[in-house]
Amino acid sequence: DGGITQSPxxxxxxxxxxxxxxxxQNLNHDAMYWYRQDPGQGLRLIYYSQIVxxxxxxxxxxxxxxxxxxxxxxxxxxxxxxKNPTAFYLCASSRGTSGQETxxxxxxxxxxxx
Amino acid sequence: xxxxxxxxxxDCAEGRAANLPCNHSTISGNEYVYWYRQIHSQGPQYIIHGxxxxxxxxxxxxxxxxxxxxxxxxxxxxxxxDTAVYYCIVRVVGGTxxxxxxxxxxxxxxxx
Numbered sequence: 001d002g003g004i005t006q007s008p009x010x011x012x013x014x015x016x017x018x019x020x021x022x023x024x025q026n027l028n029h030d031a032m033y034w035y036r037q038d039p040g041q042g043l044r045l046i047y048y049s050q051i052v053x054x055x056x057x058x059x060x061x062x063x064x065x066x067x068x069x070x071x072x073x074x075x076x077x078x079x080x081x082x083k084n085p086t087a088f089y090l091c092a093s094s095r096g097t098s099g100q101e102t103x104x105x106x107x108x109x110x111x112x113x114x
Numbered sequence: 115x116x117x118x119x120x121x122x123x124x125d126c127a128e129g130r131a132a133n134l135p136c137n138h139s140t141i142s143g144n145e146y147v148y149w150y151r152q153i154h155s156q157g158p159q160y161i162i163h164g165x166x167x168x169x170x171x172x173x174x175x176x177x178x179x180x181x182x183x184x185x186x187x188x189x190x191x192x193x194x195x196d197t198a199v200y201y202c203i204v205r206v207v208g209g210t211x212x213x214x215x216x217x218x219x220x221x222x223x224x225x226x
Contacts, residue, residue: 043158103160107157
């Protein structure tokens with residue numbers, strides 16, 4: 001079954017703790033993205049990667065880090081520097097990064113701060 | 115990317131066509147119109163996209179005006195499962211970065 005998977009569905013973070021959100025795709029897509037969605041709002045881009053071992057900051061990268069060691073995986077770490085991490089996190093992928101490439105989304109991870 | 119304007123909410127009776135409008139009066143010649151929807155607490159789902167011709171797929175039809183300043187997404191026979199927030203997005207073709215800029219969308223409520 002082809003698609004994008006994210007885990008866990010819900011994640012709880014304690015103060016001062018780093019947490020990592022998983023994103024895996026088996027679509028053989030080159031590009032992957034992380035977005036953040038706050039209640040009642042649209043999506044904001046955190047990081048994106050066009051190719052393995054390369055990634056770029058999006059609009060709200062502060063307090064987050066990523067890696068792209070494998071084509072199919074793009075994990076996001078929410079660090080303790082992110083002061084307001086409670087949000088719905090969405091991973092997406094596309095064949096490439098030109099404007100014609102459709103982005104497909106995973107089911108999302110909801111992060112809550114204890 | 116060009117800005118879009120959508121109504122905040124719409125209602126549609128089940129079985130009827132749902133017509134969702136989108137205004138993108140500042141769209142450039144190299145920008146596509148994309149539609150996504152998001153059912154509560156799920157990831158956005160791609161629906162359809164187009165440049166200047168009308169498009170149809172198994173989910174919906176996209177009608178783009180001749181001047182490209184507006185478009186309409188048509189769900190021909192809405193069901194309760196089509197209740198969601200629908201986002202209209204315009205994206206430039208080409209370039210090295212391709213983020214999607216989601217606005218607040220239209221909340222479509224399909225009722226019995």
